[in-house]
Amino acid sequence: MKHSKNGNMLIAQSGGPSMVINQSLVGAIQEAKKHKNIKKIYGAIHGIEGVLNENFINLRKETYKTLEAVASSPSSALGTVRMKPTPADCHKIFEVLHKHGIRYFFYIGGNDTAETVHIINNEANNSGYPIHCFHIPKTIDNDLRSNDHTPGFGSAAKFVACALMGINLDNRALPGVHISVIMGRHAGFLTAASALARVYPDDGPHLIYLPEKPFTITQFVKDVKAVYKKYGRCLIAVSEGIADRNGVAIAAKFSKEVDSHGNVQLSGTGALGDLLAKEIKARTSISRVRADTFGYLQRSFPAMISDVDAKEARIAGTKAVQAACKGSSSGSIAIKRAPGKTYKAYYERVDLKDVARHSKEMPSKFINKAGNDVTKAFIEYAKPLVGKLPAPGRFKEIKMK
Amino acid sequence: MKHSKNGNMLIAQSGGPSMVINQSLVGAIQEAKKHKNIKKIYGAIHGIEGVLNENFINLRKETYKTLEAVASSPSSALGTVRMKPTPADCHKIFEVLHKHGIRYFFYIGGNDTAETVHIINNEANNSGYPIHCFHIPKTIDNDLRSNDHTPGFGSAAKFVACALMGINLDNRALPGVHISVIMGRHAGFLTAASALARVYPDDGPHLIYLPEKPFTITQFVKDVKAVYKKYGRCLIAVSEGIADRNGVAIAAKFSKEVDSHGNVQLSGTGALGDLLAKEIKARTSISRVRADTFGYLQRSFPAMISDVDAKEARIAGTKAVQAACKGSSSGSIAIKRAPGKTYKAYYERVDLKDVARHSKEMPSKFINKAGNDVTKAFIEYAKPLVGKLPAPGRFKEIKMK
Numbered sequence: 001m002k003h004s005k006n007g008n009m010l011i012a013q014s015g016g017p018s019m020v021i022n023q024s025l026v027g028a029i030q031e032a033k034k035h036k037n038i039k040k041i042y043g044a045i046h047g048i049e050g051v052l053n054e055n056f057i058n059l060r061k062e063t064y065k066t067l068e069a070v071a072s073s074p075s076s077a078l079g080t081v082r083m084k085p086t087p088a089d090c091h092k093i094f095e096v097l098h099k100h101g102i103r104y105f106f107y108i109g110g111n112d113t114a115e116t117v118h119i120i121n122n123e124a125n126n127s128g129y130p131i132h133c134f135h136i137p138k139t140i141d142n143d144l145r146s147n148d149h150t151p152g153f154g155s156a157a158k159f160v161a162c163a164l165m166g167i168n169l170d171n172r173a174l175p176g177v178h179i180s181v182i183m184g185r186h187a188g189f190l191t192a193a194s195a196l197a198r199v200y201p202d203d204g205p206h207l208i209y210l211p212e213k214p215f216t217i218t219q220f221v222k223d224v225k226a227v228y229k230k231y232g233r234c235l236i237a238v239s240e241g242i243a244d245r246n247g248v249a250i251a252a253k254f255s256k257e258v259d260s261h262g263n264v265q266l267s268g269t270g271a272l273g274d275l276l277a278k279e280i281k282a283r284t285s286i287s288r289v290r291a292d293t294f295g296y297l298q299r300s301f302p303a304m305i306s307d308v309d310a311k312e313a314r315i316a317g318t319k320a321v322q323a324a325c326k327g328s329s330s331g332s333i334a335i336k337r338a339p340g341k342t343y344k345a346y347y348e349r350v351d352l353k354d355v356a357r358h359s360k361e362m363p364s365k366f367i368n369k370a371g372n373d374v375t376k377a378f379i380e381y382a383k384p385l386v387g388k389l390p391a392p393g394r395f396k397e398i399k400m401k
Numbered sequence: 402m403k404h405s406k407n408g409n410m411l412i413a414q415s416g417g418p419s420m421v422i423n424q425s426l427v428g429a430i431q432e433a434k435k436h437k438n439i440k441k442i443y444g445a446i447h448g449i450e451g452v453l454n455e456n457f458i459n460l461r462k463e464t465y466k467t468l469e470a471v472a473s474s475p476s477s478a479l480g481t482v483r484m485k486p487t488p489a490d491c492h493k494i495f496e497v498l499h500k501h502g503i504r505y506f507f508y509i510g511g512n513d514t515a516e517t518v519h520i521i522n523n524e525a526n527n528s529g530y531p532i533h534c535f536h537i538p539k540t541i542d543n544d545l546r547s548n549d550h551t552p553g554f555g556s557a558a559k560f561v562a563c564a565l566m567g568i569n570l571d572n573r574a575l576p577g578v579h580i581s582v583i584m585g586r587h588a589g590f591l592t593a594a595s596a597l598a599r600v601y602p603d604d605g606p607h608l609i610y611l612p613e614k615p616f617t618i619t620q621f622v623k624d625v626k627a628v629y630k631k632y633g634r635c636l637i638a639v640s641e642g643i644a645d646r647n648g649v650a651i652a653a654k655f656s657k658e659v660d661s662h663g664n665v666q667l668s669g670t671g672a673l674g675d676l677l678a679k680e681i682k683a684r685t686s687i688s689r690v691r692a693d694t695f696g697y698l699q700r701s702f703p704a705m706i707s708d709v710d711a712k713e714a715r716i717a718g719t720k721a722v723q724a725a726c727k728g729s730s731s732g733s734i735a736i737k738r739a740p741g742k743t744y745k746a747y748y749e750r751v752d753l754k755d756v757a758r759h760s761k762e763m764p765s766k767f768i769n770k771a772g773n774d775v776t777k778a779f780i781e782y783a784k785p786l787v788g789k790l791p792a793p794g795r796f797k798e799i800k801m802k
Binding site: 076 | 414417418423441443444446457458459460462463467468469470471472473474475476477478479480481482483563564566567568570571573574575579671672674675691692693694695696697698700701702703704705791792793794795796797798799800801802
């Protein structure tokens with residue numbers, strides 16, 4: 001297939017916001033400006049919804065200062081959307097791209113976003129319309145295939161690690177059980193990052209539960225009791241997506257139980273934490289049990305951005321435009337890790353089919369045998385992505401004679 | 402009453418941790434080292450519980466490096482306690498102080514802590530034992546009488562403002578209704594600080610509900626509908642302590658309702674947010690409604706400390722020791738604000754009775770008439786306490802022709 005070198009470009013953002021998705025956006029825009037074959041630069045508002053409604057802004061009209069201010073701000077500056085397009089939608093999108101002379105299409109997001117790009121690219125191929133279709137990776141879940149890690153994860157992980165560090169100090173000062181509920185429906189990477197909060201041997205999180213390992217209330221309460229006996233306190237990090245042996249989410253199970261008793265809907269974000277706390281109170285003699293659900297903070301908190309993450313997100317956007325301008329008709333930019341002791345990332349164009357649809361889970365080498373903690377291998381994997389963390393001080397506590 | 406100049410010192414921390422309570426602690430220790438009449442420096446572990454159990458550490462044995470690392474760490478490094486001592490406890494505490502030759506007693510905390518110091522001081526006066534009893538202010542609630550503001554508030558307010566800034570960007574990208582539940586059972590200062598997140602005219606929080614104004618679900622839903630109609634989204638900041646006309650906490654009311662239906666305990670921290678979200682879903686046609694409860698993060702998140710707050714907390718600790726060493730037998734250090742356009746704080750020794758027991762609420766000049774927002778006067782009051790905040794970027798969004 002021959003590709004036209006001259007044409008307009010369209011870029012959009014999709015799925016959950018992250019702290020560095022705007023770096024990828026601005027990286028792509030700044031790179032596009034260097035290529036004379038790219039004419040107008042369209043930004044679609046709210047992803048493909050904006051494409052379908054032809055709701056476009058002119059990104060060439062934004063000043064350097066604005067672009068850089070946007071780059072360092074969390075969330076999706078073009079707006080985002082959670083929409084899986086139907087085949088009919090994809091056909092319509094393709095028609096809109098055609099109508100506006102779009103020859104370069106970039107869509108930033110996770111595996112579902114990659115799937116959308118994949119379908120649109122197939123549609124274009126079938127019709128013979130020459131367009132470069134590229135996916136730019138983003139997900140705090142860190143679950144994209146073909147990638148060592150994904151932009152957005154490092155910053156969210158930094159927030160989670162800092163949060164646990166603070167909660168650990170709080171819990172040490174005012175002992176009890178504390179549960180932190182962290183994002184991740186199918187992949188536990190972000191919850192696992194809570195382990196980076198540990199500085200001293202008795203620091204929490206003392207227990208980490210991930211969607212990759214079956215969760216039972218009985219074992220959970222047993223684990224909590226053992227930690228509480230040892231330290232007089234217990235810090236727990238739990239993924240929102242923890243599920244039982246049959247893959248049924250614990251949050252959903254609890255919710256159903258309550259429904260059948262009293263018709264109470266517990267669809268809010270605090271439900272899982274509150275109900276795990278309730279189980280501990282009911283099954284142990286521990287009275288001080290608290291739960292916090294991090295919610296949007298972990299993906300949108302400003303001033304908590306990992307430098308490495310921001311830089312890599314920027315490069316991913318840049319590389320996508322470079323690959324398209326070099327003539328590659330489609331693909332995704334994957335982040336790989338160079339072997340060796342010192343952390344070093346490199347970037348590869350991969351096929352859309354290798355990123356699209358299916359996501360990946362945490363490899364078993366990152367999870368301990370008991371299924372209630374991470375391994376040293378995970379710490380070594382995650383540390384360089386997060387960068388420098390605060391170093392809390394602690395008294396030596398020499399007893400007064 | 403004549404005061405002995407030579408003797409040991411004891412310092413302890415009480416109540417909920419804050420991000421800068423260790424600054425006050427270290428400020429007092431470093432200052433004490435300058436006064437030759439202060440001999441041993443005792444740190445009580447877990448406040449007066451540590452005094453009662455004679456669980457003391459030797460704070461003179463801590464290095465400069467450790468002290469400074471502790472000072473810049475959140476939470477209470479000596480451990481804390483939520484304990485209102487009985488008259489018998491106070492007598493026992495006084496006996497322990499006497500036994501260890503403590504002539505200087507400093508206790509860092511809120512109004513309940515000041516009350517404890519007050520009682521112990523009275524006990525000492527009655528017995529004729531010469532001891533300097535000082536309270537050092539701390540509370541993220543900002544509700545201490547005789548103070549313009551209190552150490553801990555500025556940093557917690559900075560966290561809340563940053564959190565709302567991020568959630569606002571997130572909500573703008575993926576519109577819907579979002580509720581942030583913020584600490585404050587009786588005083589709304591911290592929830593009010595969410596208003597500092599606003600940069601652009603349409604930025605949230607669009608609605609702010611405080612414990613100082615009666616809350617009704619009917620008016621709440623009406624307010625949300627009006628904002629949603631205007632902006633297509635709505636960001637709400639709500640104090641955990643919002644209450645009805647009779648002072649009954651909304652969280653408690655909801656909890657009771659559910660109890661009578663299905664025996665469900667909703668004592669966890671996520672309950673109020675989830676249930677307000679449920680009410681909006683039930684009473685409007687808005688489907689995307691989310692709630693986040695900030696929990697411990699707002700009082701213990703590291704690397705989110707307000708410079709002004711840290712500095713003032715440190716000075717408050719220093720001033721308490723200075724006042725005691727100058728011969729003042731008891732008191733609390735109050736932070737006042739100098740009149741004039743440029744922010745300037747100064748410190749005054751006040752009587753324990755003027756800080757102890759009762760707390761203060763937000764003055765009505767800080768709350769709008771409708772009871773769903775703060776005034777410009779509040780913004781001017783709070784801004785200098787929080788310091789520099791991130792400045793999120795936004796596209797000019799010039800439509801593509």
